[in-house]
Amino acid sequence: MxxxxxxxxxxxxxxxxxxxxxxxxxxxxxxxxxxxxxxxxxxxxxxxxxxxxxxxxxxxxxxxxxxxxxxxxxxxxxxxxxxxxxxxxxxxxxxxxxxxxxxxxxxxxxxxxxxxxxxxxxxxxxxxxxxxxxxxxxxxxxxxxxxxxxxxxxxxxxxxxxxxHAAIRTLTAAVRSTMALCAGRDPETGGHLERMAQYAQLIAANLEPKWTFSDRQIQHMLLFAPLHDLGKLAVPDRILLKKGKLTQEEFREMQNHTTRGIELLDNVVRTHGLENLPDVQMLKNIVLYHHEKMDGSGYPHGLSGEMIPIEARIIAVADVFDALTSERPYKKAWPVSVALEELQRIAGSHLDADCVEALLSQQQQVESILEQLQSDVVEA
Ligand SMILES: [Fe+2]
Ligand SMILES: [Fe+2]
Missing domain, CATH: 3.30.450.40 (GAF domain)
Known part of the structure; x- marks a missing residue:
């Protein structure tokens, strides 16, 4: 006993x-x-x-x-x-x-x-x-x-x-409810977030032997992925919702959503006493580095290649792929095969080639995610 x-x-x-x-x-x-x-x-x-x-x-x-x-x-x-x-x-x-x-x-x-x-x-x-x-x-x-x-x-x-679970749920629920308070501000819809989370999880699960994620980390990838743009809460409406092209100054302020995201996240973590929760660093890396590019031309820090945490490289591929395969007011949804070709084209310069390859190797799964969660079209 x-x-x-x-x-x-x-x-x-x-x-x-x-x-x-x-x-x-x-x-x-x-x-x-x-x-x-x-x-x-x-x-x-x-x-x-x-x-x-x-x-x-x-x-x-x-x-x-x-x-x-x-x-x-x-x-x-x-x-x-x-x-x-x-x-x-x-x-x-x-x-x-x-x-x-x-x-x-x-x-x-x-x-x-x-x-x-x-x-x-x-x-x-x-x-x-x-x-x-x-x-x-x-x-x-x-x-x-x-x-x-x-x-x-x-x-x-x-x-x-x-x-x-309760601890991780507290963290994701706190962030998600903060984000929900501002729902409607961000043109990125719930459908986009659900789909890109599934793609991110799929990539993480298929990166072996180069990268090995535990099943637990793969699970957390699904929970954390939709929180990547948390910092957009701190971007003013006049910029976030602007229809036309952003000025250089406005673009810089938009880019700040990565660093503002970390400030907000630190706040949530502190308020809920979650500092010791494992994998919080993974979430921080996603929030801060998901716009970095492999050739160093991304933001906020211009990191390149292996300097970019792998979880952020995964999110970047999932995010770009869903943007390509979704309909937007200014473009039609690209077919999966064409979107995957585009990912291959920018692999190495913008996106991580291994992450692209992992998604490519799971085309059937990708199609079924898209079919299952194909819901929303962003309103103009
Ligand atoms: Fe972002
Ligand atoms: Fe996104």
Whole structure:
């Protein structure tokens, strides 16, 4: 059973991945056959389940993997019944003649030598936050008291994730509600922000082997991307809403939305006591550097190449791509293939070539994001 000291020991670790890693070691120490546990989060808006954290003694872990919950029959049952599921012999689910018909996740686990699994829904009240998976190389591991113990661990993990989410949600909600107060001022619409966030997440998930983002960072990319133009709140209406060409002076003031964004963000972080939240730096880099260009001709600091934080380079590609494929009062929406060609043309000078390549490699996904979120046309 879990000792009371566990919660105290957990408080020594600051970040959620560190806490989960500690739990993984603890579980393994006490139950040597439980060799791996992983966490996948559920996104209600897209109905997708996405890998978030995994601890594994080998490099075989499944990561950067997502799928619609509606297509995962057995996970859906766990979600609906709010009840854990034990499979004590995974090979039974993948008889040789059925290869190709089973859930690819299950098939992968069997190929990697896993034989038993315990899966529990992560719940906060009645809200489904995701799933925790415990795996063993030994069939029939999950029996007796171990089931109760893992159920308690699952509840503890649900709480840790809820706390962590609450902090990130406080930050994004505070920024978003500030931005919403000024809705209608910025010609960039909600549709643009949702789409570019999805593109940014897609790029981040496909930058390996050059860059490796954890599933958690990829998740945060989605939350942070729509906040990139936060600083426009500080740009006066006469400039932000001006129909004609900006004067040099006005353009300079418009460019200040990057540095003003950081001031606003620092304020929100301080007000809500979120200074120690991991990944706040990632958000700051997005807000400050998303207009920098690879050849150094961008703003506010004229950084070039690798000097520009990778998260800002990702946002730049996502932002430009959505602008090209969206209809504007002065232009028609470009077809995806033409917009991608344009990105390739400016890769290396304006945009990061690896980020462009990552988007290019996922054309099918790009088309489906566009189809799903193709909503708004900006009014003149
Ligand atoms: Fe911007
Ligand atoms: Fe934008």
């Amino acid at each position: 879990l000792e009371a000291s566990l919660v105290k020991e957990l408080s020594r670790y600051r970040t959620l991945p560190d806490k989960l890693r500690f739990l993984g070691v603890r579980i393994r120490q006490k139950n040597t056959q439980v060799e791996r546990f992983s966490v996948a989060l559920y996104q209600p808006t897209t109905d997708k389940v996405r890998t978030f954290f995994t601890t594994s003694p080998t490099q075989e872990a499944i990561s950067h993997y997502d799928f619609p919950l509606v297509e995962a029959w057995s996970l859906r049952q766990i979600a609906l019944q709010r009840h854990p599921r034990v499979i004590n012999d995974l090979t039974q689910l993948v008889p040789p003649q059925q290869t190709g018909k089973v859930n690819p996740h299950t098939q992968k686990l069997v190929e990697q030598g896993w034989r038993a699994s315990f899966t529990s829904p992560l719940l906060c009240g009645d809200e489904l936050m995701g799933f925790v998976f415990f795996n063993s190389h030994t069939a029939y591991t999950f029996r007796g008291d171990l089931l109760y113990e893992l159920e308690l661990y699952s509840q503890l993990i649900a709480q840790l994730i809820y706390q962590d």
